[in-house]
Amino acid sequence: MMDEQFDFKQKYRNLLLILIAGGILVSLAAIFISKPGPSRIWANVLLNNQYFMGLSLGAAFFLAVHRVAQSGWHTVLQRLPDAMTTFLPVAFVLMLLIYFGIHNLYSWTDNNVSDKVIEGKKAWLNIPFFFIRIVIYFTGWIVLTRMMRKNSTALMISSDLKYHNRKILFAGLYLVFYGITVSASSWDWIMSLDAHWYSTLFGWYVLIGMFVTSLAFITLLIWLLKRLGYLKYVRADHVHDMAILIFAFSIFWTYQWFAQYELIWYGHLPEETSYYITRLHHFKVIFFINLGVNFIVPFFGLITFKAKRQIGWVAIVAAVVLIGHWLDYWLMIMPAAAGDKAGIGLLEICMTLVYGCLFIFIVLRSLSTGPLVVKNDPYLEESLNYES
Amino acid sequence: MIQRNNILISFDDEVPLLQAVRKLRDNKEIITDVLSPFPVHGLDEALSIKRSRIPVVGFIFGAIGALLAFGFQAWVFTVSYPLIIGGKPFFSVPTFIPITFEVTVLFAGLSMVAAMLIRSKLKPEIRFEPVEERITDDRFVILVEAEDEETTLSRIRSLLSGIHTIEIR
Numbered sequence: 001m002m003d004e005q006f007d008f009k010q011k012y013r014n015l016l017l018i019l020i021a022g023g024i025l026v027s028l029a030a031i032f033i034s035k036p037g038p039s040r041i042w043a044n045v046l047l048n049n050q051y052f053m054g055l056s057l058g059a060a061f062f063l064a065v066h067r068v069a070q071s072g073w074h075t076v077l078q079r080l081p082d083a084m085t086t087f088l089p090v091a092f093v094l095m096l097l098i099y100f101g102i103h104n105l106y107s108w109t110d111n112n113v114s115d116k117v118i119e120g121k122k123a124w125l126n127i128p129f130f131f132i133r134i135v136i137y138f139t140g141w142i143v144l145t146r147m148m149r150k151n152s153t154a155l156m157i158s159s160d161l162k163y164h165n166r167k168i169l170f171a172g173l174y175l176v177f178y179g180i181t182v183s184a185s186s187w188d189w190i191m192s193l194d195a196h197w198y199s200t201l202f203g204w205y206v207l208i209g210m211f212v213t214s215l216a217f218i219t220l221l222i223w224l225l226k227r228l229g230y231l232k233y234v235r236a237d238h239v240h241d242m243a244i245l246i247f248a249f250s251i252f253w254t255y256q257w258f259a260q261y262e263l264i265w266y267g268h269l270p271e272e273t274s275y276y277i278t279r280l281h282h283f284k285v286i287f288f289i290n291l292g293v294n295f296i297v298p299f300f301g302l303i304t305f306k307a308k309r310q311i312g313w314v315a316i317v318a319a320v321v322l323i324g325h326w327l328d329y330w331l332m333i334m335p336a337a338a339g340d341k342a343g344i345g346l347l348e349i350c351m352t353l354v355y356g357c358l359f360i361f362i363v364l365r366s367l368s369t370g371p372l373v374v375k376n377d378p379y380l381e382e383s384l385n386y387e388s
Numbered sequence: 389m390i391q392r393n394n395i396l397i398s399f400d401d402e403v404p405l406l407q408a409v410r411k412l413r414d415n416k417e418i419i420t421d422v423l424s425p426f427p428v429h430g431l432d433e434a435l436s437i438k439r440s441r442i443p444v445v446g447f448i449f450g451a452i453g454a455l456l457a458f459g460f461q462a463w464v465f466t467v468s469y470p471l472i473i474g475g476k477p478f479f480s481v482p483t484f485i486p487i488t489f490e491v492t493v494l495f496a497g498l499s500m501v502a503a504m505l506i507r508s509k510l511k512p513e514i515r516f517e518p519v520e521e522r523i524t525d526d527r528f529v530i531l532v533e534a535e536d537e538e539t540t541l542s543r544i545r546s547l548l549s550g551i552h553t554i555e556i557r
Contacts (some may be wrong), residue, residue, distance in 0.1 A: 016535065262482045266474065303447070387429070 002375055004230060008368040016361045023354035030346040036338075042101030043337035045094070050189060050353040051213070051329050053091035054206075055359065057182065059084035060174060060212025067171035073241055076381035077235055078374050081214070082152060082219045085145040087359055091124070095189075100342065104339050119194050125192055133188060137181045144174045154376055159376035171299060180247045182207050184217040190329075193336035199277045201260040206332075208253045212294075215246050216318035221363075223315035230357040230372055237388035238311040243308035246321060250298035257291065278335045288329050294325035301327040326352065350366045394420055394531040396541055398520055398554045402428045402556040405528040408551050409434045415547060418533040423523045445503040446496040453495025526553065 005123045031041060059081035103109050108118045108125040118125070145174055155163035183203025184302065191202050199205075219242045225231045264272045279287050295325045299318040334342035399405045405428060406527070412419060413434065417543045422431060465471070470478045520529050534540035545556055 258482075258485060262485065265482050266476070268475065305443070 002373055004170075004373070005122050006225065006230060006364065006368045006372055008330050008364050012364070013361065016357045019357045020354050020361070023350045023357065027347055027350040027354065030350060034345065034347070036345075038101060038104040040334075040341045040343075040347070042098070042104045043333055044351045045101065045328055045340075046098060046105060046189060046327075046337065047089060047333045047348075048099070048351055049094050050290050050333070050354075051326055052087060052355050052359045053095070054210035055214050056085045056087045056091065056331075057141060057178060057219050058144070058210040058212075059176060059218065060148065061211055062214055064149065064171035064174045064178070067167045068175060070168070072379035072382035073238065073345060073386045073388070075377050075379040076243075076373060076386075077218065077222065077238065077383075078152065078377070079367060079370065079372055080218050080225075082149055083363045084217065085149065086366040087362050088138065088145060088363060089357065090141045091144065091347060092134075094135055095138065096131070098189075099131065102130075103189070106192055108192060110354070115196075120326065121195060125195060133184065134312040137185050140177050144170065147158070148174065152206055153370065155377060156371070156375050161378070164378055170195055179207075182210065190332050193333060194272060194275065199260055199264070201256060201263075205253075205256045205260055208249060208256050209325050209328055212246065212249045212253050213322060215242060215249065216321040216325075218242065218245065219311075219318040220315055220322070222319075228312060233373075233384055235386075236311075237386050238383075239311045239314055239388045240308045243302050243314045243317075246318060247302040247308070247312070250294060250321065254291070254295040254299075257294075259385075260359075275336075279331060283331065283335055286327060286344075290324065290327050293320060294328060297321070297324070308319055309350070317329070327379060393534050393537050394519075395537070395544055395556065396519055396532045397530045397532065397544065397548065397556045398530040399552070400526060400554055401552070402528060404552045405482055405530070406430055406434055408530060408553070409553070410549050411547060412530065412532060412544070417544070418545075419533040420533050421529075423520070423529040423533070424527065425528075428528070429484075433485075442500050442503050442507075446500040449490045449499035450496035454488050454492040455540050457491035461487060 021101075030036075044375065062074075062081050063078065098105070107113065108121065109127055123129075148167070151163050151166050151170055152161075155167075183206075186203050186206035187198075190206065191198060219239075222231060222239065222242070223236055226234065264276060279378070297316055297320045300322065301320075307313055330348075396416075397408060400407070401418075402424065405422070405424065407429065409419065409422065413436075419435065422435065426429070443518045449461060462479060463478075463507065476483060518524075519531065520527055532540065532557055548556070
């Protein structure tokens with residue numbers, strides 16, 4: 001039981017690869033037929049980059065936060081978020097591809113437009129510094145998550161306590177770097193789509209969205225693995241705690257959403273309200289679906305004691321949360337990037353499918369390269385006997 | 389407070405306490421009460437105590453609080469004393485939310501505290517004699533119901549002979 005390893009069967013690999021290839025083909029066909037325009041295509045690339053990179057970063061955040069708090073209950077689940085962080089190098093390459101669409105996405109890249117507000121931001125918003133920052137963000141994230149993974153592997157092999165103590169150090173380093181860079185990256189990639197608008201809450205809002213999405217994905221992974229017969233030692237108590245986290249941080253996300261919305265609404269300053277005017281006037285349905293799905297469903301779905309303990313039901317709520325936060329990113333990115341051409345059509349669904357299958361492929365492959373449980377972890381005994 | 393005769397069994401550690409509770413319940417003894425200085429893990433399950441319904445109280449009163457606060461603000465700002473504040477409409481949902489949230493939390497919290505006090509029968513000027521002075525210090529106590537003290541006492545003494553007890557009286 002301790003040494004069980006996930007067997008990433010060939011038929012599942014093939015299925016995922018076929019879906020990726022098929023998805024790319026259908027996306028190309030959709031582009032050819034409906035001619036959405038380069039802004040919308042690149043906005044899709046940006047949206048999916050952000051979403052799936054966010055899954056990786058939020059997973060590392062989950063681990064880091066628990067390690068810094070010296071929590072024991074999550075130990076039995078450590079390999080799952082560990083595996084999710086292996087997507088970051090792929091996300092790095094995909095984000096660098098934005099270079100080819102940068103004029104379609106960001107209006108501040110246009111040197112012909114002279115605009116006092118954008119002129120003032122030129123020191124930060126210029127193409128060379130933009131890409132230097134991408135390199136800094138991803139290098140830091142990849143190096144730190146790699147350090148955390150290698151440390152876990154070393155602990156599994158040698159059971160030397162120094163690796164256990166290093167976990168907290170690396171977790172702390174990751175948290176500090178992540179806190180700064182996730183804010184800065186959200187300003188760079190999402191907030192600067194409309195360079196005249198800004199919100200000081202934006203970095204926080206994106207961070208919490210990332211964390212909730214990662215929690216939901218980890219929960220779905222638990223459900224999948226249990227269905228395939230693995231993780232028999234992950235009990236209702238562990239599921240309960242994951243559900244508590246999804247519940248609590250969905251409420252926190254709503255709080256951030258509302259804090260950003262209400263202050264802008266009450267201040268009624270034209271330079272701030274432009275963001276919400278676009279979204280409320282042209283995308284009203286999605287605007288309120290976003291709030292409903294990301295608040296009402298996790299709140300009422302996971303409020304009772306029993307609901308939190310059944311992996312089947314929690315997995316359904318997690319799936320809804322995952323879709324809901326994709327919609328949330330859509331609402332952040334599409335109206336600003338694509339404007340009139342924004343929509344949710346075959347292109348969006350296929351590109352998300354391609355990215356999703358790629359993400360799942362990489363995560364499951366990483367999961368299969370080691371035992372599903374971190375042996376020799378001092379907190380493992382506590383985690384296996386955890387009662388919540 | 390103790391109406392019937394009770395046998396008192398005291399321990400100095402939670403492990404024999406749990407063992408004794410299980411053994412007594414297996415033998416269909418009626419346990420009136422178990423007293424301990426701190427919450428003992430596993431005791432609720434051993435005594436088959438049902439889960440508390442206080443969270444339900446919290447939810448219901450929280451919902452009442454939300455409706456009251458939102459409704460009150462809506463009435464005040466549309467019917468009773470409409471004021472133009474910052475150019476915002478009279479019935480403006482975002483303005484009502486912070487107070488609604490706070491009142492929800494207030495009602496939920498206060499109602500749960502009140503429910504806990506009522507269910508524990510705690511009220512001002514309450515008096516009761518502790519059965520064992522060290523119950524808040526380092527002793528754990530099981531109170532077993534006994535119509536006939538003598539026979540129950542000897543029965544329990546033999547039942548718990550393998551478990552480390554401090555006193556059975």
